[in-house]
Amino acid sequence: MSHTVVGRWGKNLAIRVPMEVARTAGLTDGEKVEIETQDGDIVVRRRAAHAQTRQDAEVAAEEIIAESRYHSLGTVSIRDLVDDGRRG
Secondary structure (H helix, E strand, C coil): CCCCCEEEECCEEEECCCHHHHHHHCCCCCCCEEEEEECCEEEEEEHHHHHHHHHHHHHHHHHHHHHHHHCEECCEEHHHHHHHHHHC
């Protein structure tokens, strides 16, 4: 675990990312990141990593939907559940 100090950068607060953390995360100088709060914590996410995760999830969802016709939950098929979910 690394430690850093919060400082002021104009009217904003800034956090320096230790080089060890940046290297491990693959973060580069000038790269844009997403930042949000989550349950009182600060989460910094690389945009490229977030986009790749979303793309992987979409591919997995497509595979699940394609295979759903071969599986059922009792008398209800997974396809029926997906269709019900889409109808809201």
